[in-house]
Amino acid sequence: MPLLWVLRDELGIKEPKYGCGIAQCGACTVHVGGSPVRSCQLPVGSVWSDVKTLSGLGAGGALHPLQTAWIEHQVAQCGYCQSGQIMQAADLLARNPNPSDADIDAAMSANLCRCGAYPRIRAAIKAAAASMRGGE
Amino acid sequence: MNEVSKDPKKANNGKADKPKVSRRKFLIGSAAVAGGVAFGAYFILRTPANPLLRDLGPGEAAITPFVKITETGITFIVPRADVGQGILSTQAHLIAEELDIDPGTVTLDPGQPHPIYVNAKIASNSLPFQPLDEGFVPRTVRDLMETVARVSGAQFTGGSSSVADLHEKLRHAGAAARETLKTAAAGRYGIPAASLATENGEVVFPDGRRIAYTELAADAALVEPVTDVELRPPERWRKLGTVFQRIDIVAKSTGAQRYGIDIELPDMLYAAVRANPGRGVSFDRYDDSVAREIRGVHVVVEVTDGLAVVADNTWRAFRAAAALDVDWQTPDYPASSEEMWRVLEDAHREDNIDSRLRDDGDVDEALDGADVVSAEYRAPFLAHAALEPLNATVLVEPDHVTVWTATQVPTAIRDAAAEMTGVGKENVTLHVLPAGGSFGRRLDHDYVVQAIEVAMSVPGTPVKTTWSREADMAHDFPRPFHMARARGAVSGGRVVACDIDTISPSLSASWFGRVFIVPPGPDTLIVWGAYDQPYAIPHYRVTGYKAPEVVPIGSWRSPGACSNSFFHEAFLSELIAAAGVDPLEERLRLISDPTSRRVLEAVGEMCSWNGPDIGAGRGRGIAFAHSHHVPVAEVVDVTVTDRGLRIDDVWIAADCGTVFDPVNAEAQLTGAAIWGLGHAMNCELTYENYAPLQTNYHAFQGMRLYQTPRFHTKLLEQAPAVAGLGEPATAPAAPALADAIFAATGQRLREMPFNRFVDFA
Numbered sequence: 062m063p064l065l066w067v068l069r070d071e072l073g074i075k076e077p078k079y080g081c082g083i084a085q086c087g088a089c090t091v092h093v094g095g096s097p098v099r100s101c102q103l104p105v106g107s108v109w110s111d112v113k114t115l116s117g118l119g120a121g122g123a124l125h126p127l128q129t130a131w132i133e134h135q136v137a138q139c140g141y142c143q144s145g146q147i148m149q150a151a152d153l154l155a156r157n158p159n160p161s162d163a164d165i166d167a168a169m170s171a172n173l174c175r176c177g178a179y180p181r182i183r184a185a186i187k188a189a190a191a192s193m194r195g196g197e
Numbered sequence: 198m199n200e201v202s203k204d205p206k207k208a209n210n211g212k213a214d215k216p217k218v219s220r221r222k223f224l225i226g227s228a229a230v231a232g233g234v235a236f237g238a239y240f241i242l243r244t245p246a247n248p249l250l251r252d253l254g255p256g257e258a259a260i261t262p263f264v265k266i267t268e269t270g271i272t273f274i275v276p277r278a279d280v281g282q283g284i285l286s287t288q289a290h291l292i293a294e295e296l297d298i299d300p301g302t303v304t305l306d307p308g309q310p311h312p313i314y315v316n317a318k319i320a321s322n323s324l325p326f327q328p329l330d331e332g333f334v335p336r337t338v339r340d341l342m343e344t345v346a347r348v349s350g351a352q353f354t355g356g357s358s359s360v361a362d363l364h365e366k367l368r369h370a371g372a373a374a375r376e377t378l379k380t381a382a383a384g385r386y387g388i389p390a391a392s393l394a395t396e397n398g399e400v401v402f403p404d405g406r407r408i409a410y411t412e413l414a415a416d417a418a419l420v421e422p423v424t425d426v427e428l429r430p431p432e433r434w435r436k437l438g439t440v441f442q443r444i445d446i447v448a449k450s451t452g453a454q455r456y457g458i459d460i461e462l463p464d465m466l467y468a469a470v471r472a473n474p475g476r477g478v479s480f481d482r483y484d485d486s487v488a489r490e491i492r493g494v495h496v497v498v499e500v501t502d503g504l505a506v507v508a509d510n511t512w513r514a515f516r517a518a519a520a521l522d523v524d525w526q527t528p529d530y531p532a533s534s535e536e537m538w539r540v541l542e543d544a545h546r547e548d549n550i551d552s553r554l555r556d557d558g559d560v561d562e563a564l565d566g567a568d569v570v571s572a573e574y575r576a577p578f579l580a581h582a583a584l585e586p587l588n589a590t591v592l593v594e595p596d597h598v599t600v601w602t603a604t605q606v607p608t609a610i611r612d613a614a615a616e617m618t619g620v621g622k623e624n625v626t627l628h629v630l631p632a633g634g635s636f637g638r639r640l641d642h643d644y645v646v647q648a649i650e651v652a653m654s655v656p657g658t659p660v661k662t663t664w665s666r667e668a669d670m671a672h673d674f675p676r677p678f679h680m681a682r683a684r685g686a687v688s689g690g691r692v693v694a695c696d697i698d699t700i701s702p703s704l705s706a707s708w709f710g711r712v713f714i715v716p717p718g719p720d721t722l723i724v725w726g727a728y729d730q731p732y733a734i735p736h737y738r739v740t741g742y743k744a745p746e747v748v749p750i751g752s753w754r755s756p757g758a759c760s761n762s763f764f765h766e767a768f769l770s771e772l773i774a775a776a777g778v779d780p781l782e783e784r785l786r787l788i789s790d791p792t793s794r795r796v797l798e799a800v801g802e803m804c805s806w807n808g809p810d811i812g813a814g815r816g817r818g819i820a821f822a823h824s825h826h827v828p829v830a831e832v833v834d835v836t837v838t839d840r841g842l843r844i845d846d847v848w849i850a851a852d853c854g855t856v857f858d859p860v861n862a863e864a865q866l867t868g869a870a871i872w873g874l875g876h877a878m879n880c881e882l883t884y885e886n887y888a889p890l891q892t893n894y895h896a897f898q899g900m901r902l903y904q905t906p907r908f909h910t911k912l913l914e915q916a917p918a919v920a921g922l923g924e925p926a927t928a929p930a931a932p933a934l935a936d937a938i939f940a941a942t943g944q945r946l947r948e949m950p951f952n953r954f955v956d957f958a
Contacts, residue, residue, distance in 0.1 A: 066512035070467065075459040076452035078633070079511070080584045081666045085894035088584055115452035124451065131450035135442065135860050138868055139281025140449030141456060141584045141633030166903040173894055175584045175634050176281045177871030178864070179905040 064108055065089045065100040076115040076144040080173070087172035090145035092118075097152040115144040118151055127151055130189035138176035146172045150186050158194050160186065248311040249274065258418035260377045262313045263292060263370035266414040271398070272304040276314035277363065278354040278605050279445070280583075280635035282923045283861040286444040290858065291364055294437045295371030295429060297395040298410070300444060307629035310607040314352045318362035326554075328729050328826055329790055354605040355640050355752060357825040357921030360857065364919055368428050376423035381416035382408060437857045445631070457603040457630040460590045460661060466495060468651045468662040469514035471521050472503035474671045475528035475887035476748050479503055482524050488517040497521070498654040501643075502672070505651045511663050518665075527887070530747050534883045537747050538575075541680055544744035545700050551743040552719035555728040558736035563694035567686035570775050572768055574683070575948040576760035577881035579676040579753060580889070580897055585633020586669045587644040591652035592659040597624045598649070599659075603632030605639045609712050613642060617649050636872070637752035641674050641711060667892045674711075674751025675882055675889075677702045681727070681764035686736075687776035692783060694736035695772060699727050699764060702746045704756055711749070725757025726928055727765045730823055731790040739765075748884075754872055755924035758824045759931075763877070766820040766932035767947065770939070780819050780936065781806050788821075792852050792916045793828040797821055799850035799911050800830040809940035818936025822928035826920035827853050831870065831929040833906075833937040841956030842938060844874065844906040847930075852913035853920045859912070865922040867908045873930025875900025877949045878957055904957060 068074040068091070077100050080088035084099040091100045094110030119125040124132075127147050137143045146169070153160055153168040160168070165186055174182070249259035257267040265272040273292050279285035289300035308314060375395050382400040383390035392403050399407040431438060448454040473479055483504060485497040493509035494517045504521055508514040531537045589602035591614075598614045607627055615622040632639060648662035664672070679701040686694040703720040721728075723741035753759060773783045781801050788794055800806070800819070811817045814837040821830045829851040836843050849866050856862050880897055882889040891897040935946045938955060946954055 062510075062512050066510060069459075070510035070512065073461055075455060078456075078584070079458065079586065079663070081894045082515075083666075083893055083895065085898075086584060128450050132442070132446055135446050135864070137443075137446060137449035138283065138864055139584070139632060139634040140445065140454050141281075143449055144452045147450070170901045170903040173584065173898055173901065175582065175636070175899060177868035177875070177900065177905075179871065179900070179902045180867055180908050181864070182902065183905075 062105055063101050064091070064098075064103045064105050064112065067105045068100060068112075068114070074114055078141055078144060080142070085173070086142070087145040087149060088142050090148040090172070092148060092152070095155070097149050115147055118147065125151060126192045127154065127185065127189040130185040130192065134181045134185040134188065136178050136181040136185050138178050142172060142174045146174065146182055150182075150189070153186065154190055154193060159190055248309060248313060253418070256415035256418065258414045260374040260417060260422050261370040262311070263367060264296070264374040266374070266378075266410055266417060268411055268414050270304055271298065271302070271410060272306050273300070274308035274314075275305050276308050276352060277316070277359040278307065278603065278607075278629055278632065278639070280354070280603070280605065280632040280639060282865060283443055283858065284354070284359045285631070287360060287858050287861065288363060288367055289444055290436060290441065291367035292371040294434055295368045296375050298398040302398060305444070307607075310352055310611040310627055312352070316353050316358060316362050318356075318358040328823060329731055352606075352608045353640065355637065357827070357923045357925065360921045361826070361919050364855070364857065365428065369426065372426040372428060373422055373424055376426050377420060378410050378413050378417050380420050380423055381413045384420060385413075385416050431855065438855075438859065440860055441858070443858070443861060454631065456585055456633050457590070457601060458585055458588045458633070458663060460601045460630070462590065462592070462659040465590070465659045465661060466507050466509065466655060467511045467514050468498075468505050468507045468648070468660050469511065469518040470500065470503060470505045470647060470662060470664055470668055471518040471523065472500075472668060472672055473525045473528075475525065476530075476672070478526035478528050480523045481526055484522040487522065488520040491517040491520060496654060498651055500647050500650040505647070505662065507651060507655060507660060511661070514663075515665055530887070532887050533885050537678065537884060540747055541678060541700055541744050545682065545698060545742055549742045549744065550740055551703070551723055552721065552728070552741040553738065554719070554721070554724060554741075555737055555739040557734065557738070558694075560694055560696045560736045560738040563736035564684055564686055564696065567688075567694065569684050569686055570772055571682070571684045572771055572945075572947055574681045574764040574767060576679040576763060577883070577949060578678045578748075578889070579876055579880055580670055580673045580882055580891065581636045581638035581675075581751070581753060582670065582673070582894070582897055582899075583632070583634030583636055583638055586664045586666055587638070588661060588663040589645040589648035590659055590661040591645075591648045593618055593649070593652045593656045595656070596620055597626070599626045599628070600645060600649070601628040601630055602645050602648070603630045603635070603639060604642060604645065605635060606642050606712055610642050610645050613646050614649055617646070618653065636754045637756065638673065640708065640752050643672070643711070666894070670892050670897065671888055674708070674749050676753030676756070676759060677704055677750040679760035681761070681768075683764065683768040685768065685772045687772055690776050690778050692734055692769065692772045692776055692787065695734045695769065696736075696738045697727055697765060697768065698740045698742060699724055699761055700742040700744055701760070702744045702750055704750055704752065707746055707750045708752055722757040724761060726755075726759070726761030726822060726824060730765060731793045731828075732769075732784075732787040733789055734787060754869065755824055755927040758822060758924070758928040759873065762820070762822040762824065762928035763931040763935070763949065766822065766929060767935050770818075770820070770932065770936045771945065774939075779808055784819075784821055790828070793821070793823060795913055795915060796828045796830045796850040796852050799913060800832050800848050803850060803909055803911055804832045804846070804848045806832065809936070814941065816937045816939065816941025818933045818938070818940055820929035820933035820936060822925070824925040824928040826918065827851050827922065827925035828916070829925045829929050831926070831933040833933040835934070835937040835941050837941055838958050840958040842941070843958040844904065844934065846907045846909065847874075847933075848909045849926055850911045850913065851922070851925060852916040853922050854916040855914055855919045856912050862912055862922050863910050866910045866912070866926045869922070869924055869926035870908070870930045871900050871905065873927035874934055875904070877931035877934060878904070878951050881950050
């Protein structure tokens with residue numbers, strides 16, 4: 062059984078969403094051992110490390126800077142993709158503290174948003190990156 | 198009328214005492230329904246009873262159908278569905294502005310389906326008149342249609358109509374509640390209501406003392422609601438019109454937001470559906486022996502169009518549904534896109550003429566002997582493909598049905614649930630939940646009907662039926678395919694003749710036929726976005742041709758206009774090019790409506806318009822649409838790169854009359870434009886063997902981040918009426934892009950999706 066459905070139906074953890082079931086939309090993105098994973102594709106028996114979902118992203122119960130930026134920029138419309146978007150963006154910022162537009166496009170284009178919140182996703186990632194670098 | 202004592206002090210002699218009044222006496226009139234005037238018969242004028250009064254407890258007040266106050270809290274009824282467009286937050290802020298309360302402290306409840314929450318505006322949207330025509334006949338018929346809508350009690354969310362329909366009703370509700378609370382406070386303390394103020398959820402006395410609204414609930418329940426209230430003018434608004442936080446934004450940024458698909462109930466079961474990939478028919482035979490052996494499977498159920506499997510989790514239900522061995526019946530429509538397009542082409546015949554709502558000058562004479570410009574345009578079937586797959590949770594009990602789902606048509610669901618199970622409508626409880634997108638798909642309730650069928654097989658147990666993405670794609674009611682044949686002429690550097698024949702199945706007949714009743718008269722959706730544009734072309738004709746349905750079709754963000762605006766503006770662009778004049782200047786010359794002119798002028802200023810030529814390997818395009826009562830002008834810049842065409846920038850100017858929530862309004866403008874651009878570039882449903890070949894997002898994705906341009910938007914507030922923004926910016930996006938591609942490459946694109954003809958980076 063894929064990790065997604067264990068999280069959702071067995072454990073009641075609802076932040077990762079079902080969107081496509083074939084790793085084409087990114088709505089189910091969680092972190093396993095710190096790396097972003099499409100949980101609809103990972104059999105639960107193959108989970109190799111700790112699983113983290115959006116509510117566990119911030120340190121010590123605080124909001125992650127990406128979540129703060131998502132709120133300030135009012136990114137979400139329907140919001141269904143946003144848990145996956147933020148988990149993907151968190152990986153980008155962990156690897157690249159100052160991403161360019163091209164870096165953001167490359168990292169985030171596998172996460173689908175049907176409402177078209179993309180301009181604010183870009184802006185919020187840049188704002189969060191700046192805040193994590195020390196409020197430049 | 199209120200039969201209770203008019204003296205609140207007498208009825209509630211001290212704060213602690215609960216008033217002893219029976220519920221049936223609370224037949225308070227409603228102050229909230231503005232606009233219910235001047236439509237004739239008393240029966241029609243009469244305000245439906247306030248549904249909140251039915252369930253009030255002692256000491257609880259429902260001053261209007263939109264505001265309920267108890268000792269423990271305040272609830273706003275926000276009856277329009279939030280499918281991502283932000284209307285939940287807008288509704289709350291409209292009430293809160295007049296009630297003087299932080300809407301974040303209020304419980305928001307979509308309410309139960311009820312005629313008082315009718316959407317009257319949407320019924321008058323699709324009438325066969327020019328939207329700018331305020332003559333006697335159009336006005337009278339619009340009023341009549343709004344009246345019909347009131348009588349029918351249809352409550353739906355769509356057509357970018359929510360703000361137009363609700364902005365006065367909800368502010369009235371807030372104002373009536375505020376004044377009634379002041380009256381209650383005045384009565385309790387024996388001072389004039391006029392000496393009281395309100396702020397932050399409290400009534401403020403002249404000496405500075407404060408009393409919370411919730412403490413006044415019991416008193417307020419006993420006073421006659423104050424209905425004669427004046428709305429505050431915009432210059433006195435505190436929050437509306439300013440930058441404020443959308444109410445659901447924190448939940449949607451932290452993972453706390455729950456959608457229909459997230460519902461969990463004790464002892465719940467989970468179902469998946471395996472339906473005929475073709476539409477309108479079911480199976481000949483099936484073998485469920487393998488499916489039944491899958492761990493966790495409870496039962497296989499026959500439903501409309503196919504089968505469902507009930508299991509102990511969604512994944513097992515999906516697997517078991519896929520394991521069913523089914524022989525499907527053959528639908529009675531053409532099997533392939535090729536055959537379907539032939540049906541549409543063949544429908545371009547005199548006897549299929551459905552409307553000719555634009556017929557200015559003498560087109561035939563103007564084209565006779567002229568150097569005629571002609572072109573043919575096509576728009577494909579398109580899926581909605583909202584990211585949350587369709588789902589509904591249903592509990593069927595002997596005397597009661599409970600439904601949890603996201604929907605734009607709550608009354609249709611209530612009626613269907615009652616009819617299917619035999620319980621009374623009053624014994625259907627519908628919990629309307631936030632939606633992970635819709636784009637018009639949730640104007641149908643087929644998925645809920647199916648979930649009720651499933652739940653009826655396991656009475657007493659709640660069942661969540663979730664469609665797989667593949668089921669969601671195959672069983673969409675897509676945007677209809679649509680084509681146009683256009684002819685025109687230019688003379689002396691001017692567009693003088695434009696004749697557009699637009700051909701499509703009838704969306705009104707298909708959708709209204711499923712959900713409501715088929716309206717009489719021509720289907721304006723066949724010609725919407727083409728016949729209703731404010732151009733004064735001397736010889737100007739738009740004819741709608743009704744084609745056979747082929748497959749059942751649905752409303753798709755800016756129905757009609759999403760195709761017709763492309764046809765109309767792309768052809769106008771060709772005529773303007775033939776005339777050898779500037780596309781912006783010629784549009785301004787042809788339009789006299791001041792609101793429309795202003796958005797064109799604004800977009801020109803924003804992008805420093807100086808014609809389509811912006812340098813080698815680049816191009817600038819422009820298009821205009823009057824869509825859903827909003828004039829929108831868009832300019833698109835593209836660059837030819839070695840990886841294909843790239844959209845660099847998009848400028849949008851629109852006028853929606855009044856902007857209540859500027860942050861959300863901007864999101865709707867850019868989101869609607871991205872919707873229009875992404876599908877025009879990349880998407881189509883092509884049919885083979887009766888079903889779409891595009892089964893998931895690998896083949897149907899709209900726009901992704903790497904293709905998203907920079908946006909520059911401007912909202913004007915000079916239009917005479919308030920209008921919504923969920924759809925208007927979709928219409929001009931595709932033709933503006935096609936125009937830019939022509940400017941950059943010299944290639945005319947007359948068929949969507951454009952990626953059949955050009956590569957995009």
